[in-house]
Amino acid sequence: MFTRILTPVDLAHKDRLGRALQCAADLARLHGVPVVYVGVSASVPTAVAHNPAEYKTRLSEFAAAQGAAHGIETEAHARISHDPATDLEATLLKAIDETGADLVVMASHVPGLADRIWASNGSRIAEHAKVSVMIVRDAPA
Amino acid sequence: MTDETANQGIPDPEGTSAVIDTDFEIGQSNVEGSALGLHFDIHNPVFMISGLSIIAFVFYTIALPEQAASVFSAMFDFTTKNFDWFLILAADVVVVFTLLLIVTPYGSVRLGGSDATPDYSYVGWFAMLFAAGMGIGLMFYGVSEPLTHFSTSLGETAVENGLRTDWAPLAAATGDQDGAVRLGMAATIFHWGLHPWAIYATVALALALFTYNKGLPLTIRSAFYPIFGEKIWGWRGHVVDTVAVFATLFGLATSLGFGATQANAGLNELFGIPMGNTTEVILITAITAVALISVLRGLDGGVKLLSELNMGLAGLLALFTLIVGPTVFLLTFFLQSLVAYVEYLPALANPFGRDDVNFSQGWTSFYWAWWISWSPFVGMFIARVSRGRTVREFVVCVLLIPSMVCVLWMSIFGGTAIHQVLTDNFTGAQDAELPLQLFKMLGELPLASITSFIGIVLVIVFFVTSSDSGSLVIDTITAGGKVDAPVPQRVFWCIFEGAVAIALLIGGGLAALQSMVISTGLLFTVVLLAMCYCIFRGLQSERAKM
Structure with a gap:
């Protein structure tokens, strides 16, 4: 059904990704397809890495660790953006094309009042992506 | 999850660069959370102290306008009268320092590591550093400053109690029309040429070097790592960053306030739009709204465009x-x-024994303090977009090319206005108020209504580009050097800046706060000189790695 799964990851907030990562891995095993982890960073130093080259290394390490933990095939796809706070969605949409993924599995928070004005990244990707998008919310309380 | 990859030593960046090994993790002192469903990620001391003290200062100037005005103008007079030599000398030192960087081997160090590639094309890069740096000033002073210095140079010098009371530069050129033109243009270019750009280039280079090559957060304090070491992450750094936020926000808000007044005068002249607070508040709101769209669209889709x-x-x-x-x-x-x-450069740049006190204190020292107080903002913005350039390329493009563009601009606009005075005996521009001089000059040329309209658009859009890049800079500093902090934060700073401008405009206090901003220039002059030392140390360690 799917040939390649794309999962955006924020390496600075890995703790918030648990359910989405698990879900992506389960689907990957079910269909026997690889997961591409996409990370977007800036060229200035961030909490994750001092420079773009180091960021790529970090993301590859993350992908390898996921592959080992879940027993799936994984890839890393790092993108550097001039202004990640605003270019995130455009960069992710580009990454979907670049990687040829046909399913996006991504984490998002439970929508609240502010989402009526300020849509979450997840909802905007779902709105604009040409491929299927699965949004994984936090666990119900 | 078996992911234990974070912080396992630092691999080489792109090519070689001497990364500083610090225990500080970017965002370590930040507070993250959400309020009303909107996320935030801020550097707590810097965000809170600068935000609250800005509000306190606005209240002070509005509640006690006369006291505030006299306190701040006393500070300003004290600065320009007693420390004029220091400001002039420091600016000279910075010019010599940056020029030396071009010819020494340090010029070959590449920002971002030896294999880094530039993030922006020359055109985009150049447009951004110019728009943030002085676009608006060129619109206002392009005609008026050459005219002013020409007139004062042509006039007689006057001495009272042993002090010159005229405003002519150097020894003036009384009665000598050609001499007055030459002296007037030299004085104008002096204020817009090498010196301001050397000040910007130094701050920008310090930040770019310590961010891209040393791996420290993109915030002003990082440039002082060679002096303070790990202590820079404590209160010393908070002070540096807070002062930078302060100078940037008030610098932007006061020029936004004055700019609205001036744009209003232009609109009044052209379209008869009424003068007054209402129009000015509408203008500030409109400029802020466009700046808001620009910051929401981000660096590439908004500011660069x-x-x-x-x-x-x-x-x-x-x-x-x-x-x-x-x-x-x-x-x-x-x-x-x-x-x-x-x-005339050696004489104009001479810091000691000047007898043209009004010119050297009222013009030169004023300008130097003003450029220096803007340097954290402009420098940080230039740094953000300069990755991948070599130091030599950087200095040539931030120092020499903008200086030449300013000479060209001043020559075209000032020259046309002076030509109108000399050959057509048209003194309309000369007699008009400062914000109108450009429009009076254009009024004598064909297609005046079109060019004047373009002039007004330029004035307004230059304000937008200062306002949006300023919001990005303040947001980055108050987020501890993070450029990917949640977007609502930069929206907050953009609106806050417009609100401060409106409050000051209605409540009074624009002039008072502007003199305070300029007074902070003196403080930053010390910072600027320290930065030269830090750049030297930083480049030394880069060269050692090459």
Whole structure:
């Protein structure tokens, strides 16, 4: 059904990704397809890495660790953006094309009042992506 | 999850660079959370202290306007009268320092590591650093400053109680029309040429070096790592960053306030739009709204786009004036002004024993303090967009090319206005108020209504480009150097800046706070000189790795 799964990851907030990562891995095993982890960073130093080259290394390490933990095939796809706070969605949409993924599995928070004005990244990707998008919310309380 | 990859030593960046090994993790002192469903990620001391003290200062100037005005103007007088030599000397040191970087082997160090590639094309890069740096000033002073210095130079010098009371630069050129033109242009170019750009270049280079090559967060304090070491992450750093936020926000808010007044005068002249607070508040709101769209669209989709648009429009306006104005006169005028600048530069840059006190204190020291107080903002913005350039390329493009563009601009606009005075006996521009001088000059040329309209658009868009890049800078500093902090934060700073401008405009206190901002320039002069030392140390360690 799917040939390649794309999962955006924020390496600075890995703790918030648990359910989405698990879900992506389960689907990957079910269909026997690889997961591409996409990370977007800036060229200035961030909490994750001092420079773009180091960021790529970090993301590859993350992908390898996921592959080992879940027993799936994984890839890393790092993108550097001039202004990640605003270019995130455009960069992710580009990454979907670049990687040829046909399913996006991504984490998002439970929508609240502010989402009526300020849509979450997840909802905007779902709105604009040409491929299927699965949004994984936090666990119900 | 078996992911234990974070913080396992630092691999090489792109090619070689001497990364500073610090225990500090970017965002370590930040507070993250959400309020009303909106996320935030801020550097707590810097965000809170600068935000609250800005509010306190606004209340003070509005509640006790007379006291505030006298306190701040006393501070300002004290600075320019007693420390004029220090400001002039420091700016000279910075010019020599940056010029030396071009010719020494340190010039070959590449920002971002030896294999880094530039993030922006020359055009985009140049447009952004110009739009943030002085676009708006060129619109206001392009005609008026050459005219002013020309007039005062032509006039007589006057001495009272052993002090010169006239405003002429150096020894003036009383009665000598050619001499007055040359001296007037040299004095103008002096204020817009090498010195301001050397100040910006130094701050920008310090930040770019310690961010891209040393791996420290993109915030002002990082440049002081060679002096304070790990202590920079404590209160010393908070102070540096807070002062930078303070100077940036008040610098932007006061010029936004004054700019609205001036744009209003232009609109009144052209379209008869009424003068007054209502129009000005509408203008500030509109400028802030456009800036808001720009920051929401981000660096590439907003700031860069507007900067390029503005550079194109400004280029067209200059080209138009050059072609329909006295073309041959302007071309020789450009060369003649450049020669005059070189000739008078040593005398104008001399910090000691000046007898033209009004000029050297009221003009030169004022300008230097103003450029220096803007340098954290402009420097940080230039740093953000300069990755991948070598130090030599950087200095040439931030120092020499903008200086030449300023000479050209001043020659075209000032030259046309002076030509109108000398050959057409048209003194309309000379007699008009400062914000109108550009429009009076354009009014004598063909297609005046179109060019004046472009002039107003340029003024307004230059304000937008200062406002949006300023919001990005303040947001980054108050987020501890994070450029990917949640977007609502930069929206907050953009609106806050407009609100401060409106409060000061209605409540009074624009002039008072502007003199305070300029007074902070003195403080930053010490910072600037320290930065030269830090750049030298930083480049030394880069060279050692090459």
